[in-house]
Amino acid sequence: MQERQRFLYFDNLRLFTSSIVVLHHVNMIYSGIDSFYIKLGDITGAGNIFLSMVHFLQQSFILAVFFFISGYLTPESYDRHGFSGFVANKAKRLLLPFAFHQIFINLVIILVAGKPISDLLQYLKGYGVAWYCLTVFIFSAVYALLRRAGLRAPELSDKLTNPTWPKVILFGMLMAGANFVLRIFFPLGVYTLGFRFAYFGPYVGFFALGIIAQRYSMAERFSFRQGIVWLVVGLWLGTAGWLGVMGYINNSLSIDRFYGGFTMESFLLSGLDAWTGVGMVMGLLALFSEKANKQGSAAKALCDASFAAYIAHPPIVVACCLACEILPFGGLARVAAACLLSVAASFAAAMALKKAPVLKSIL
Numbered sequence: 001m002q003e004r005q006r007f008l009y010f011d012n013l014r015l016f017t018s019s020i021v022v023l024h025h026v027n028m029i030y031s032g033i034d035s036f037y038i039k040l041g042d043i044t045g046a047g048n049i050f051l052s053m054v055h056f057l058q059q060s061f062i063l064a065v066f067f068f069i070s071g072y073l074t075p076e077s078y079d080r081h082g083f084s085g086f087v088a089n090k091a092k093r094l095l096l097p098f099a100f101h102q103i104f105i106n107l108v109i110i111l112v113a114g115k116p117i118s119d120l121l122q123y124l125k126g127y128g129v130a131w132y133c134l135t136v137f138i139f140s141a142v143y144a145l146l147r148r149a150g151l152r153a154p155e156l157s158d159k160l161t162n163p164t165w166p167k168v169i170l171f172g173m174l175m176a177g178a179n180f181v182l183r184i185f186f187p188l189g190v191y192t193l194g195f196r197f198a199y200f201g202p203y204v205g206f207f208a209l210g211i212i213a214q215r216y217s218m219a220e221r222f223s224f225r226q227g228i229v230w231l232v233v234g235l236w237l238g239t240a241g242w243l244g245v246m247g248y249i250n251n252s253l254s255i256d257r258f259y260g261g262f263t264m265e266s267f268l269l270s271g272l273d274a275w276t277g278v279g280m281v282m283g284l285l286a287l288f289s290e291k292a293n294k295q296g297s298a299a300k301a302l303c304d305a306s307f308a309a310y311i312a313h314p315p316i317v318v319a320c321c322l323a324c325e326i327l328p329f330g331g332l333a334r335v336a337a338a339c340l341l342s343v344a345a346s347f348a349a350a351m352a353l354k355k356a357p358v359l360k361s362i363l
Contacts (some may be wrong), residue, residue: 009293010069011303013284016067018306021129022313022343024058028049029321029336037113037318040325047332049246057238060273061280061330063132063199064206068281070136071210072219074143083148088140094137094363097311101130108315112322127194129314135195139207153215159188161216165226171209172278175202179270187260200259202277219285235281241272301351308350308363316349317342 028036030043031051043051078086109115127134134246178201186197212220245258257265295303320342328336331363354360 007073008059008295009288010072010256012292012295012299013065013288014069015299015303015306016284016288017062018310019343020058020062021310022317022346023339024055024062026315026321026335026339026342026354027055027058029317031055037109037115037314038321040321041330043331043333043335049243050332051335052246053239053242056242056273057235057276057280059199059221060238060276061234061284064202064277065284066132067136067139067203068206068210068213068285069208070100070139072214074140074207074211075214077232078144078147083144086144090137090140090144094133094140094343097307098127098133098137098361100129100362101128101133101311102270105130105312105314109318110313112319121276125194126191129310131195133311136207139204143211153212157215158221158286161218163213163218163222163226168226168230168278171205172275174207175274176271177279178202178205179274180267181314183260183264183266183270187256187266202274206281221291222286222289224286227283227290229283230279231283231287232279234276234281234283237272237276237279241276245269245272253254302347305347305350305354308353308359309346311363312349312353313342313346316346321343 025036028034029038030041031048032039033052033055077089078274081089102124106120109123109128110117110120179198182201185199186192186246188196188198190198191346248265248268257263258269260266322337324334324341327337350363354363
């Protein structure tokens with residue numbers, strides 16, 4: 001029971017982050033930043049600046065949280081199942097939801113968005129939100145192969161593994177450097193083999209950090225005070241820092257220089273993205289471990305449905321945003337209404353899907 005209690009804040013944090021994913025995609029539909037199946041609204045000026053700032057802040061930490069938690073739970077799962085059992089378990093828990101998304105969710109998106117059926121092939125070439133499932137499976141398979149080859153974490157003293165300020169700062173520097181180097185070859189907005197490798201530095205980094213944190217009990221020794229300071233840093237960089245970059249972009253002759261390549265602009269944005277993510281992830285981990293390591297029955301039901309909501313939410317978000325077009329008000333008020341409706345509908349649908357005889361074992 002105590003072992004399970006340790007992970008309640010992980011469940012609650014995943015619930016929170018899954019909800020943010022839904023809000024993130026509503027934002028994309030109304031702001032026009034990136035793309036999410038449909039484009040609605042004509043929000044300009046301060047409203048669009050606000051949505052772009054929120055988009056950047058969300059983008060910096062959502063998946064990093066998921067990858068950290070996945071990495072943290074990986075060593076114990078391998079120890080429990082062994083190589084074959086571990087890979088089989090990951091295939092069931094990740095590749096089956098991936099297939100469900102590709103075959104069923106994509107078709108529902110086509111129908112809800114009113115797209116021609118010929119677009120289905122284009123969607124199948126990409127992975128939608130299910131790219132995360134495929135990526136975690138690949139990361140897990142690499143980990144399993146390394147373990148089978150005999151690679152294990154060395155025995156280190158508590159002093160060496162204590163999550164001190166310098167170690168977090170070093171990790172942030174590594175993530176910023178990884179962003180910059182990757183974006184020289186894979187600029188922002190470019191898909192390669194269905195993935196956006198421009199963001200993969202922190203994804204790999206936080207997955208590895210999760211593994212290390214589990215092996216050396218680092219999460220338990222990360223102080224609440226330090227975490228809150230990092231959360232403030234992340235929030236400040238993701239708001240004031242992003243507004244500064246927006247001003248720089250508006251005065252720049254070439255926005256493409258921020259997307260990648262060996263440029264000062266890409267170096268600036270790569271660092272801002274990485275440091276915002278590090279601050280937010282460290283802060284949220286500390287906040288939830290200290291203040292949200294318990295559950296009631298309602299919270300448990302929502303946590304159990306969070307992965308299903310993540311996989312199934314795209315057509316629901318599209319439908320909810322289209323439904324909100326009938327509202328007598330527009331602007332940010334309509335975006336807020338679409339956000340509330342989308343989150344509620346996504347989790348309601350997730351709970352219904354998990355009751356289906358076949359799907360409950362997949363989602």
